[in-house]
Amino acid sequence: MPKKKYSTGWRNENKHPSLSEVFSSVPVPQQKGIWRKLFSFTGPGLLIAVGYMDPGNWATDIAGGSKFGYMLLSVIFISNFFAIILQHLALKLGIVSERDLAQACRDHYPPFISFILWILCEIAISACDLAEIIGSVLALKLLFCIPITWGVLITAIDILIILFFQYKGFRYIESVVAALIFTILVCFSFEIIRSKPEIFSILKGFIPNPEIIKNSQSFYISIGILGATVMPHNLYLHSSIIQTRDYPRTIEGKKMAIKYATIDSTLSLSLAFFINAAILIISAATFHKAGHTEVADIMHAHKLLTPILGSSLAGVFFALALLASGQNSTLTGTLAGQIVMEGFLNIRLKPWIRRLITRLIAIVPAMIASIVYGEKGTAELLIISQIILSVQLSFAIVPLVYFTGDSKKMGSFVNGPILKISAWLITVIVIFLNLFLLYDIFL
Incomplete structure (x- = not known):
């Protein structure tokens, strides 16, 4: 029996809406000006x-800033450039194929390969979730003196917050995220002004230095920066949430969607680049300059910021x-x-069940580390989580x-x-870089 040919290049041509509860739910004006669009x-x-x-980026x-000054700014810049290219590809895949990356993998690869990719992606999401837990836990301790072990348990209840905003609508989620990003931007603007960094040294830091690769410690941190900057689960996420826009599913409609979505993505990642660079610059201008070259965790950084910058607000904003x-x-x-599980396995779970499963997977190692090793253990776990993300x-x-890059799947x-x-x-x-990292770690 001759093998069936697929006109679209996919093994399975039946498409299912990604994030069906919010699919095509945000209206896009067709006759308005470019700013409205x-x-x-x-x-x-x-x-x-x-x-x-x-928080993984913070670590x-x-x-990098405390140990090597401004030298690794070039790594952040290159990583951000990689991210802009990859996120453009992710949004284009979602718009053109009308599949998120997880669905595309399921519709292209045999079930066994898709299952392996799903497992690897779940490990990456759990590692990322671990970084989020540790970051929130450390912040709660710094702001309200809540013990780390209790902080781990408190972070489990944020499921209720997420469910509330999912129920209100996708635009509400985006508004909350925008408000929190603005908070981060204001805080770091204050920190960077107080730290008074050296402009010439900053500009020099954007020029790649061969020492980055020659020094095993700087190379190790550089891989961590790459893993913390280009997030694997973001590629799955972007290919899905771009489909929340109600643009015409035609050739012209898709061209328009790719154009405006790419502008949105590039500007947003430029903002992320500023914040990432600000963290390293502040670390270099304060810790490295003062001779504190071994500041490798968030708690230590917070402890040193106030006396070095001479302002009690420095620690609070941090x-x-x-x-x-x-x-x-x-x-x-x-x-x-949610996107990864539904896309790879075609399983629809209620959001609170999905969130609980992911949260429990991340809470267990965070709880063990906080009980056995305290602050130092959670800080090391944060770095390890970024290495896992980079490898995945x-x-x-x-x-x-x-x-x-497949013309059958993408057409024009x-x-x-x-x-x-x-x-x-x-x-x-x-x-x-990841193979080199694994070689360096194990051999």
């Missing part, structure tokens, strides 16, 4: 940007930004977990780059030669 597409990029400024940026960062990441982590990144990038929207080469080059670099 851009505003209607503004939101998904902010949700994606959250993943690029979560790697603080460690902790407030950390709490906003952790809660923001919780919102997007919930959506990513390859398994999300390869399918994404392959799908968007297939990646052009320059974008295709750039995307595969980024993929090769990520895979090489």
Whole structure:
């Protein structure tokens, strides 16, 4: 019997709406000006940007700034450039194929391969959720002196907050995220003004330095920055939430959607880049300059900020930004977990059940670390979580780059030669760096 040919390039041509409860729920004006259209597409990029400024980024940026000054700013810049390219591919896949990345994997690969990819993605989401828990727990301790063990338990009840905003509508979730990002931006603007960084040293830091690769410690932190910046679950998330927009599912409608969604994504990631760079700059201008080159965790950084900057508000703003960062990441982590499970397994669970499962998986190691090792254990767990994310990144990038470069699947929207080469080059670099990291760690 001849093998069946699939006109669209997918093994399974039956499509199911991604995040069906909010699919195509945000209206896009068709006859209005560009600003009204851009505003209607503004939101998904902010949700994606959250993943690029979560507590995991704090740990790697603080460690990099305190130990190596401004040198690793170039790593943040390059990582952010990678992120802009990859998130563009993710939103394009969602708009053109009308599938999120998890659904695309399920409709392309055999069930066994899809199952493996799902397991790997769940591990990454749990690692990310672990970073969110630790960040929120540390912020609660800094702001309200709540013990770490109790803080871990308190973070479990944020399920109720998420469910409330999911019920109110997707625009409400985006508004909450925007407000929290604004809080983070204000806090770090204050910190960076107080720290009085050296402008020339900052500009020099954006020039790649060969010492980054030669020094095993700086290379290790650089991989952590890459893992904390380019988040694998964000690729699944973006390919889904862009479909919440009610744009015409036609060739022209999809072109318009890709155009405005890319603007939203690029501007939002530029904001995330500023915040990430600000964390490293503050760390370099305060800790590294004062000779505190071994500040590798958030608690230590908070303890030193107030005396070095000479302001009691420095520590408060630092902790407030950390709490906003952790809660923001919780919102997007919930959506990513739902998208991944529904997309790979075609299983529809109630949001609170899905969130509870993910939360429990992350709470167990966080609780053990907090009880056995205290603050130091949670800080080390934060770094480890970012390494796990970085290693898993390859398994999300390869399918994404392959799908968007396949003319059968993408039609006239297939990646052009320059974008295709750039995307595969980024993929090769990520895979090489992660293999090198594993070699360095184990051998």
